[in-house]
Amino acid sequence: MRTRLDTDALLQRLALLGVVAYLAVFLALPLGTLFEKSFRDHNGAWVGLANWLRYMETPSLVASLGNTIWVSLLATAIVVPLAFVYAYALTRTTMRFRGTFRAIGLLPILAPSLLSAISLIYLFGNQGLARWVLMGNSVYGPIGIVIAQVFYCFPHAFLILATALSIADKRHYEAAEVLGASNARIFLTVTLPGVKYGLVSAFFVVFTMVATDFGIPKVIGGRFNVLATDIYKQVVGQQNFEMGAVVGMVLLLPACLAFAADRWVARRQVALLTARAVPFTPQANAMRDWLLFAFCGLIALCILTLLGIAAWASFIQYWPWNMSLTWRHYLFSNADASGWSAYFNTLQMAALVATFGTFVIAFGAWLVEKTKGAEILRGVVQFLAMIPLAVPGLVLGIAYIFFFNKPGNPLGFLYGTIGILALNTITHFYTVAHLTALQALKQMDPEFESVSASLKVSVWRTAWKVTLPVVSPAMLDVWFYMFVNAMTTVSAVVFLYGPFSKLASVSIINMDEAGFTASAAGMGIVIVLTSGFAKILQSLLAAYLAKRTQAWRMR
Amino acid sequence: MAHLAVDKLSKSFGAFHAVREASFTVAQGEFVCLLGPSGCGKTTLLRMIAGLETATSGRIVQNGVDITNFPPSKRDFGIVFQSYALFPNLTVFDNVAYGLRSKGSMRTDTRARVEELLNLVGLPGETKKYPAQLSGGQQQRVALARALAIQPGLLLLDEPLSALDARVRQHLRHEIRSLQRRLGVTTIMVTHDQEEGLTMADRIAVMNAGQIEQFAAPHELYARPATPFVADFVGTTNFMPATFVAPGKVAAGGRELAADTPGGLSAGAKLRICVRPEDILVRNVTEGAANRIEVSVDELIFMGAFSRAKLGVAGGVALQADFSANLLRDVGVREGSRLTVALPPDRLRVFAD
Numbered sequence: 001m002r003t004r005l006d007t008d009a010l011l012q013r014l015a016l017l018g019v020v021a022y023l024a025v026f027l028a029l030p031l032g033t034l035f036e037k038s039f040r041d042h043n044g045a046w047v048g049l050a051n052w053l054r055y056m057e058t059p060s061l062v063a064s065l066g067n068t069i070w071v072s073l074l075a076t077a078i079v080v081p082l083a084f085v086y087a088y089a090l091t092r093t094t095m096r097f098r099g100t101f102r103a104i105g106l107l108p109i110l111a112p113s114l115l116s117a118i119s120l121i122y123l124f125g126n127q128g129l130a131r132w133v134l135m136g137n138s139v140y141g142p143i144g145i146v147i148a149q150v151f152y153c154f155p156h157a158f159l160i161l162a163t164a165l166s167i168a169d170k171r172h173y174e175a176a177e178v179l180g181a182s183n184a185r186i187f188l189t190v191t192l193p194g195v196k197y198g199l200v201s202a203f204f205v206v207f208t209m210v211a212t213d214f215g216i217p218k219v220i221g222g223r224f225n226v227l228a229t230d231i232y233k234q235v236v237g238q239q240n241f242e243m244g245a246v247v248g249m250v251l252l253l254p255a256c257l258a259f260a261a262d263r264w265v266a267r268r269q270v271a272l273l274t275a276r277a278v279p280f281t282p283q284a285n286a287m288r289d290w291l292l293f294a295f296c297g298l299i300a301l302c303i304l305t306l307l308g309i310a311a312w313a314s315f316i317q318y319w320p321w322n323m324s325l326t327w328r329h330y331l332f333s334n335a336d337a338s339g340w341s342a343y344f345n346t347l348q349m350a351a352l353v354a355t356f357g358t359f360v361i362a363f364g365a366w367l368v369e370k371t372k373g374a375e376i377l378r379g380v381v382q383f384l385a386m387i388p389l390a391v392p393g394l395v396l397g398i399a400y401i402f403f404f405n406k407p408g409n410p411l412g413f414l415y416g417t418i419g420i421l422a423l424n425t426i427t428h429f430y431t432v433a434h435l436t437a438l439q440a441l442k443q444m445d446p447e448f449e450s451v452s453a454s455l456k457v458s459v460w461r462t463a464w465k466v467t468l469p470v471v472s473p474a475m476l477d478v479w480f481y482m483f484v485n486a487m488t489t490v491s492a493v494v495f496l497y498g499p500f501s502k503l504a505s506v507s508i509i510n511m512d513e514a515g516f517t518a519s520a521a522g523m524g525i526v527i528v529l530t531s532g533f534a535k536i537l538q539s540l541l542a543a544y545l546a547k548r549t550q551a552w553r554m555r
Numbered sequence: 556m557a558h559l560a561v562d563k564l565s566k567s568f569g570a571f572h573a574v575r576e577a578s579f580t581v582a583q584g585e586f587v588c589l590l591g592p593s594g595c596g597k598t599t600l601l602r603m604i605a606g607l608e609t610a611t612s613g614r615i616v617q618n619g620v621d622i623t624n625f626p627p628s629k630r631d632f633g634i635v636f637q638s639y640a641l642f643p644n645l646t647v648f649d650n651v652a653y654g655l656r657s658k659g660s661m662r663t664d665t666r667a668r669v670e671e672l673l674n675l676v677g678l679p680g681e682t683k684k685y686p687a688q689l690s691g692g693q694q695q696r697v698a699l700a701r702a703l704a705i706q707p708g709l710l711l712l713d714e715p716l717s718a719l720d721a722r723v724r725q726h727l728r729h730e731i732r733s734l735q736r737r738l739g740v741t742t743i744m745v746t747h748d749q750e751e752g753l754t755m756a757d758r759i760a761v762m763n764a765g766q767i768e769q770f771a772a773p774h775e776l777y778a779r780p781a782t783p784f785v786a787d788f789v790g791t792t793n794f795m796p797a798t799f800v801a802p803g804k805v806a807a808g809g810r811e812l813a814a815d816t817p818g819g820l821s822a823g824a825k826l827r828i829c830v831r832p833e834d835i836l837v838r839n840v841t842e843g844a845a846n847r848i849e850v851s852v853d854e855l856i857f858m859g860a861f862s863r864a865k866l867g868v869a870g871g872v873a874l875q876a877d878f879s880a881n882l883l884r885d886v887g888v889r890e891g892s893r894l895t896v897a898l899p900p901d902r903l904r905v906f907a908d
Contacts, residue, residue, distance in 0.1 A: 002609065002624065003606065003609045003624050003625070003626055004624050004625060004626055004629075005626065006626040006628045006629060008628065009626060445636075445638055445640045447636045447638060447640035448640055448642065450605070450607050450627065450634065450636070450640070451634065451636070451640050451701070452653075453606075453607075453626070453627035453628045454605065454627060454630075454632055454633055454634045454654075454702070454707070454711075455633075455653055455654030455701070455704075455705055456628055456654060456705065457653060457654060458628075465642075465645070465653075466642045466644060466645065469644045470643060470644050552643050552644045552645075552685035552686070552687055
């Protein structure tokens, strides 16, 4: 038997269809086109695996696959232990200034990945202040890439591990202590197993980030080739779209692998915290706390130095010959024709992405969570929503070129506009935002809609009067996440900007390429300040929301 | 005419049958209880009546209209969930008024109506508080007021008291019942607490493994359970294995007992007899009394107003009997004493095994 659908249920199904259509047009179809393109030649004729065979036979391309793997492994092997100790110090000790350290540890999120590479050039490049540290080795190449990636990925690994470490049951520790276990044994038998999944997850996230990042190898890679720069060279440099498609598919592999492994691990994760768990409260231990304080201080100093160098260098007349200060590098039009308009384009795009993206994603998550029945439609949305996590920005970027640039695509008018940049960026960061919204919705009593139905109140009214106010803090988080990512993203948009829609992050690459490194650093700093400003705005709004809509949380 | 008629309603999830061919009727103004252990399908049955689950087969007729395939929004009911599902960000007033505003009543009418409802559930003057600031019992009352606000033809209560502590539960049990009587609202309540069912309901549907085992008034259910499951689930009971001898005669523990036997049995058929602990007679057991047996008092457990005795019977059967404090004093029962008790034939229930 089937329940007859009322108006609400019909509208919800229509809306679900809308979300499916959105994800199909802006995710599935472009990716499908990319896949297909890798089997066709320049004229569109079907050539089977010819492009793939040519890829295998080109030594330089295969070499960059190897380069990508070992550089990613090395950066991951450095950043995960560092982030673990940092997160441990912040969650499991009584060390001082933990709040400050947390803020500093997350600072790199506000900057585009390539800003740390630019700082490294100022420090260790041909005119670097501390070139002697490298003992004759060039920073341009794997050394620079690895160091820059460590900074870029640090906050992400730190966040995952801090979350994992903050979940602990005091009773396990008390039991171990009562049984006479040594501190080392407790660490190995209680602490580590508890964060096993966090560690695995951090490993895969960082590996994928490094393998698919474009900004850093572009700026500091020199002649050291990786997959991400290969795509750019094939597509933008040589206009060899077919080979670009093949490299894109190859780049999808490590990300898909990491994605599958992460899912596999997540399924094995059992809830450590039961309702009766006693929260862990760290005990003071002077020696340990001071050692960790020194460690965290060192890391924080490195992060601040790297950001500080970029900020400082952007005001220097002519590094390192004339170290007097000037504003002139901020007259961006001297370095790149788009000048400040690139920044305003970015700002416009980020506002669009954050506002429109949060709306679409939250609405999609709400439909998945709150629609009664319609299992297939909801499953399709849920499946499509998970894909972007496994698709590197570069791959999504060239997929968009192929799809929207195809003659006869009615959406072709979007090509080269701010609109396509925004839509691409929303899709690129869809998964995390979707999961955040879903998580917030799942914390609500599933019977709210049943009660509303019995009271003859429409689901839309309940969504507006109850659901939205309750989840508004999470929505604000999503908004900020989308905004900052839109401000700093490079990889996808580097293929998609048009003459009037160049973005600040792309302009950094262009200025750096043209030798205007100080202006590139300056633009990076402007982005950091904007993201930082957005963060402050978010905190203020969150405080306001807490007062306006969250009063009921007070007892 | 019955307000609600449920006819052979079934619900299966794949191979699992949550509810099998459940049929019962609820008269106008009646209080019916769906009683059973967890997992027996009672909540699924209630959710089908609300339209929150789709029935696999069967019919639900409310006021003469077949509502089996109606969505919840087209049905006439108010519901109170175990979790209450109060909107956390709305005040008590807004929660109760939630269903009123959408019906387009005037503001002043709404205010008066909400106050009337809160008075009705015994919670006057708490309009500005948020649900988190109320006790469990108060939240329960708000949920009840919200459900009653739209004057539903049918009130559904899903384990409404199980989240409360024992004292509040007892109190609210009585209040809900008298409120229901006063308003005359037809009500179906789901519970796993047999005492709750016995004290509140006009009729009880006892459910087990997706089926309704018996649908009857509380006293009928208690005195004449239709199945061993009902006898065991409602109240306490003694089970004794027995065999069929002749109509009105069974053999248990090596002696013959008189009892009402079901028809269609052949001699030697395996039976189960059940008797309630309070039905075992000690006083006035005269020579000619039926079903006299000699027992030893093996154990006496003090329970307050009465004591539960474990009686040893020759043949190895043990019986539980409840002896009032009065009786213990008058007859002088102690652990180790020997007694002659009687099992009144009209109090014995015989089930084919």
